[in-house]
Amino acid sequence: MASNKSDYVFFGELEQVVLLALARLQDRAYGMAIHRDIEERTGRDVAIGSVYRALDRLERKGYVSSHLGEPTPERGGRAKRFYAIESPGLSALHKSREMFARLWEGLRIDPEVAG
Numbered sequence: 001m002a003s004n005k006s007d008y009v010f011f012g013e014l015e016q017v018v019l020l021a022l023a024r025l026q027d028r029a030y031g032m033a034i035h036r037d038i039e040e041r042t043g044r045d046v047a048i049g050s051v052y053r054a055l056d057r058l059e060r061k062g063y064v065s066s067h068l069g070e071p072t073p074e075r076g077g078r079a080k081r082f083y084a085i086e087s088p089g090l091s092a093l094h095k096s097r098e099m100f101a102r103l104w105e106g107l108r109i110d111p112e113v114a115g
Contacts, residue, residue: 011096017042018054019093022064022085030069030080031055055083063089 011019021037022029035051038044058064065086068079085093 011092012054014046014050014054015058016093016096018051018058019063019085019089022083023090023093027082027084029083031083034083058089059083061088062086063092 017038018034021034021041025033025037031048031052034055035046035048038046038051055064055066059066063086064083066081066083069082071077071079
């Protein structure tokens with residue numbers, strides 16, 4: 001299956017993980033919820049600032065949008081910023097998944113032998 005160069009999407013690992021968290025959380029996706037989802041599912045400590053920087057990069061690329069929710073008393077009257085994955089972000093995720101599937105196709109790697 002021949003692919004056009006424009007079909008390839010390259011993400012940093014964190015950007016891809018953030019997009020997957022957004023897709024999973026849907027309308028509950030705000031900074032701390034995204035952060036928690038990533039840490040729970042990956043088992044890795046991730047700095048909250050890194051999550052926000054990835055969200056900013058993804059928003060600049062048009063893969064993510066954000067809006068402010070209603071102010072809440074629990075947050076001292078401040079509003080949460082909610083994030084949503086947009087169609088270009090979903091498309092990029094699918095393209096990335098397909099690319100990695102093609103890269104893995106036919107490979108047999110034994111981690112016990114590697115190194």
